[in-house]
Amino acid sequence: MxxxxxxxxxxxxxxxxxxxxxxxxxxxxxxxxILVLSAGEGFKSYINAQxxxxxxxxxxxxxxxxxxxxxxxxxxxxxxxSSSANNAVPIKTFKNKDINDIKNLNNVQNAYGAALxxxxxxxxxxxxxxxIFGADASRFDIDKGEIASGRPYTEEEDSALxxxxxxxxxxxxxxxxxxxxxxxxxxVGSYNFEVxxxxxxxxxxxxxxxxxxxxxxxxxxxxxxxxxxxLFYGVAELVDNNKSETTGLDIADLLRRNHFITDINKxxxxxxxQAQSMDTFNTILSAVTFLLIAIAAISLVVGGVGVMNxxxxxxxxxxxxxxxxxxxxATNKDILYEFLIESILLTCIGGxxxxxxxxxxxxxxxxxxxxQGITWAFSVPLYGIILSVxxxxxxxxxxxxxxxxxxxxxxxxxxxxxx
Amino acid sequence: MLIDLKNITxxxxxxxVVTRVLHGISLEVEEGEFLSIMGPSxxxxxxxxHIIGFLDRPSTGIYNFNNEDTKDFPDDDLARxxxxxxxxxxxxFNLLARTSVLDNVILPLTYSKLENHIERATxxxxxxxxxxxxxxxxxxxxxxxxxxxxxxxxxxxxxKVIFADEPTGNLDSKSGATVMNILQKLNDEGRTIILVTHDxxxxxxxxxxxxxxxxxxxxxxKIANQIRNVPVEDRD
Numbered sequence: 001m002x003x004x005x006x007x008x009x010x011x012x013x014x015x016x017x018x019x020x021x022x023x024x025x026x027x028x029x030x031x032x033x034i035l036v037l038s039a040g041e042g043f044k045s046y047i048n049a050q051x052x053x054x055x056x057x058x059x060x061x062x063x064x065x066x067x068x069x070x071x072x073x074x075x076x077x078x079x080x081x082s083s084s085a086n087n088a089v090p091i092k093t094f095k096n097k098d099i100n101d102i103k104n105l106n107n108v109q110n111a112y113g114a115a116l117x118x119x120x121x122x123x124x125x126x127x128x129x130x131x132i133f134g135a136d137a138s139r140f141d142i143d144k145g146e147i148a149s150g151r152p153y154t155e156e157e158d159s160a161l162x163x164x165x166x167x168x169x170x171x172x173x174x175x176x177x178x179x180x181x182x183x184x185x186x187x188v189g190s191y192n193f194e195v196x197x198x199x200x201x202x203x204x205x206x207x208x209x210x211x212x213x214x215x216x217x218x219x220x221x222x223x224x225x226x227x228x229x230x231l232f233y234g235v236a237e238l239v240d241n242n243k244s245e246t247t248g249l250d251i252a253d254l255l256r257r258n259h260f261i262t263d264i265n266k267x268x269x270x271x272x273x274q275a276q277s278m279d280t281f282n283t284i285l286s287a288v289t290f291l292l293i294a295i296a297a298i299s300l301v302v303g304g305v306g307v308m309n310x311x312x313x314x315x316x317x318x319x320x321x322x323x324x325x326x327x328x329x330a331t332n333k334d335i336l337y338e339f340l341i342e343s344i345l346l347t348c349i350g351g352x353x354x355x356x357x358x359x360x361x362x363x364x365x366x367x368x369x370x371x372q373g374i375t376w377a378f379s380v381p382l383y384g385i386i387l388s389v390x391x392x393x394x395x396x397x398x399x400x401x402x403x404x405x406x407x408x409x410x411x412x413x414x415x416x417x418x419x
Numbered sequence: 420m421l422i423d424l425k426n427i428t429x430x431x432x433x434x435x436v437v438t439r440v441l442h443g444i445s446l447e448v449e450e451g452e453f454l455s456i457m458g459p460s461x462x463x464x465x466x467x468x469h470i471i472g473f474l475d476r477p478s479t480g481i482y483n484f485n486n487e488d489t490k491d492f493p494d495d496d497l498a499r500x501x502x503x504x505x506x507x508x509x510x511x512f513n514l515l516a517r518t519s520v521l522d523n524v525i526l527p528l529t530y531s532k533l534e535n536h537i538e539r540a541t542x543x544x545x546x547x548x549x550x551x552x553x554x555x556x557x558x559x560x561x562x563x564x565x566x567x568x569x570x571x572x573x574x575x576x577x578x579k580v581i582f583a584d585e586p587t588g589n590l591d592s593k594s595g596a597t598v599m600n601i602l603q604k605l606n607d608e609g610r611t612i613i614l615v616t617h618d619x620x621x622x623x624x625x626x627x628x629x630x631x632x633x634x635x636x637x638x639x640x641k642i643a644n645q646i647r648n649v650p651v652e653d654r655d
Contacts, residue, residue: 003529014517324513327474328527328572329502331495412474416513 004334008342011314012349022310023350025303026395030354030388031361032296037384038362040289042369042376047281049375051274052144057241059248059273061102061234061255063091066266091268092230093259096218099136099234101254107239107247112136113231115221121214122187123175130171132188133213134221142237145210150182150197158217161224166197170211188214189225201373244273300391303350304399311343311403322407323415336408343400344393351392355385420486421579421611422448422471427480429466429634440466442634443480448613450579453606453645455614455622458631465584467631468615472505472582473497485579502531506573510585512565514557514572520544521553524572531576543571547601563594570601580611587621596648599624603647620646 012019048056099113114135121128140152153164165186172181172195181195193216202210222228238247248271255269256262315322322335330338359380366378429441440463448454448471458464469475470482473489482489484500492500501507506527514523524540533539544550547567552560557568566586573581583602587595603624606612614625622628623646630638 007529010515010518010522320513321515324515325526325530326498327472327501327507327513329498329530329576331498331530333495334498334530413469416474416509 001337004337004341005345007338008345011318011338011342012345018310019346019349022307023303023346023353025299025306026347026350026392027303027354027357029296029300029303030351030392031358032299032354033293033388033391034355034358034380034384035362035365036289036292036296038359038378038380039365040285041379041381042362042366044282044285045377045379046369046375047278051277056274057238057244058142059236059238059244059251059271060277061094061098061236061251062270062272063094063230063232063268064270065091066268090230092228093268094231094234094255095229095258096136096231098255098258099231101258102234102236102251105236105247105250105254107243107250109237109239110138110142111234111236112139112142113218113234114139115218115226115228115230115232117221117226119189119225121171121175123181123184126175128171128174131213132221132225133210133215134218134225135215136218139215139235142235145202146200147197148200149180150195152197153217158219161220162217163191163193163220163224164196164216165193166199166215167195168199168209168211168213168215169201170209171214172198174212186214188216191224241274244275248273300395304347304395307343307346307350307396308399308403310346311339311400312406314342315339315403315407318407319410319415322410323412323417326410326412327416332408335410336404339404339407340397340400343404344396347392347396347399348389351388354392355380355388420447420483421450421452422446423481423483423486424471425481425483427467427470427477427482429463429470429475430478440634441470441477444631444634444636446629446636448611450611451606451609452627453603453612453614453625455616455625455628456631457616457619457622457628459617462631463634464615464617464631466634468582468584468613471613472507473501498530502527503576504579506570506576506578506581508566508569508573508581508583508586510588512562512569512589514565514568516557518557519553520549520555520557520560520568523557523568524575527572527576533576539575540571543575544568546574547571561594562590563597566590566594566598567601570598570605574605578610580613581605582613582615584615585617586614587616587618595621599646600648603645624648 094113096113099111102108102111112135114133116134117132118129119132121130121132137153137155137158140147147166148169150166152166153162157164165188167175167181175181175186176184181198184195185192186195187193193214199210199215218231236247236251238244251271252267252269256267259268261267325335362380363378366376369376424444424446427441427444428439430437430439444467456464456467466475470477485504489497515526521537521540521544524543525536528536528539541550541553544553547570549564549567549571552564557565560568581602586598586602590598599621602612602614612625614622616622623642626642626645628638628640628642629636
């Protein structure tokens with residue numbers, strides 16, 4: 001086999017610029033595959049970091065419009081509920097008491113309820129219309145967000161409807177610029193709130209951006225700002241994450257009791273574990289990755305046709321050489337293998353350069369994203385490399401076999417006479 | 420008997436038009452002979468050489484090589500015979516471009532079962548006086564040297580027969596004389612040489628000349644006083 005590699009390599013190295021141009025299509029295709037897979041890994045690391053920050057061993061309790069209500073409202077049947085946040089129908093049954101009861105369940109370490117309101121926040125001449133996030137003080141124990149300066153609010157301040165606020169990183173800069181916001185008062189709606197803390201930068205997560213929000217005690221938000229007594233959602237931190245499924249069921253039972261729900265189809269809440277969230281995310285990511293790789297595959301096919309085209313040209317160019325080799329004792333099989341291996345080498349070179357190029361590009365992307373303060377791991381999955389090399393070889397075989405067979409079948413006399 | 424042809428014909432079918440190039444050639448060549456095949460262009464001498472050299476098959480007739488009928492030999496067996504028993508020297512040298520002299524000579528070894536490729540190729544090149552040109556590229560040497568490289572390549576697998584098709588056709592007289600000298604030396608060492616040429620002077624370096632015309636042997640003569648060149652110093 002070594003002899004075939006030697007002859008194939010001689011052919012390839014004879015025309016370096018043509019080799020480069022021939023393999024360009026494969027390089028781009030494989031580079032794109034690597035880029036997509038690496039970006040997928042990076043995105044996964046970003047989501048994991050966000051979930052970790054949110055509390056990786058937690059379950060989320062969302063309010064949802066019950067299926068039966070939704071069906072009545074929309075006139076169409078639905079299997080499950082959909083988030084009340086996405087609907088015009090507010091669900092008012094999820095209360096602070098539910099959170100207190102959840103806190104008493106087995107395997108629940110801590111829990112908080114949260115609500116959100118949009119208000120104009122003013123300091124000096126600067127006004128911003130932003131989201132005010134209200135949550136129990138226990139959120140500061142569960143959520144991994146780092147308070148860069150000052151302190152979080154306490155349970156006592158929550159109970160006392162204290163007008164204290166912790167600012168997100170960006171809103172603090174928007175309102176105060178270079179000045180220290182601690183101890184200053186911002187106006188939220190018609191109330192003045194003392195700034196007691198400022199978050200370190202966190203980056204956005206989905207459509208929510210903690211950096212542009214103001215965080216105040218839930219009771220203050222409910223009673224003074226929104227005039228409501230219910231929560232939008234809750235988060236429970238678990239003792240043992242391995243029991244998250246069971247605890248999720250316990251929470252659901254508890255809420256059904258509290259909300260007097262006897263029919264499971266009329267649930268006005270949804271309990272989602274982080275494992276379920278990750279499953280959903282992975283399913284979406286896999287679908288998107290598959291789609292992008294399918295697009296990259298078009299480039300690979302085009303690249304393969306390019307290789308085939310050049311291999312036909314190479315066979316024509318080397319007819320005299322093929323004749324000579326046959327005269328010197330090369331069998332049809334020898335010639336077939338030489339050209340097939342040359343084709344495989346061409347596509348593999350393209351594949352390897354594509355892997356290096358794709359990895360390099362992924363590395364640059366990771367560095368750029370990381371420079372924006374976002375967690376984005378650079379990683380090229382091993383299966384991606386193995387897949388790329390295998391695909392390159394298969395393309396080399398598929399698109400090289402016909403030109404190689406043509407070469408092998410050449411009559412040595414006719415080939416020699418081409419000289 | 421090394422080569423025994425009996426009533427060999429060769430026909431080419433070109434879109435239904437059949438052209439007969441060889442008309443019942445019978446020829447015997449003993450081991451160690453130096454035979455010239457002469458004839459004008461289109462006489463069929465090259466076709467005959469291709470058939471004797473297993474580059475082509477006859478349309479009809481029997482070809483015994485080393486007392487074996489080769490009719491039913493598969494292509495791979497013919498390739499093996501070309502590799503192990505036969506060496507070819509062509510008019511236009513047929514060296515691989517952008518390849519060193521040494522690698523050109525190694526080429527037949529690539530397809531053989533023989534080992535020690537570099538040692539064998541070096542020895543073959545030394546035997547034709549090119550031991551100092553191993554690393555030269557094939558385009559960096561003169562025409563005479565190229566033909567000597569081709570002879571070294573024909574020799575490297577230690578064949579029984581060397582076929583030389585107009586080996587001096589592209590050379591000046593001095594280089595041509597050197598090449599003919601080498602072929603005579605190889606014959607003196609016991610190798611069978613079959614030379615194809617249209618040039619009587621070149622042909623007379625052999626011990627026997629057959630003349631072909633219109634696909635038939637019209638003369639078979641022994642040369643009593645074969646031409647012997649005085650070895651000339653290589654000035655290439």
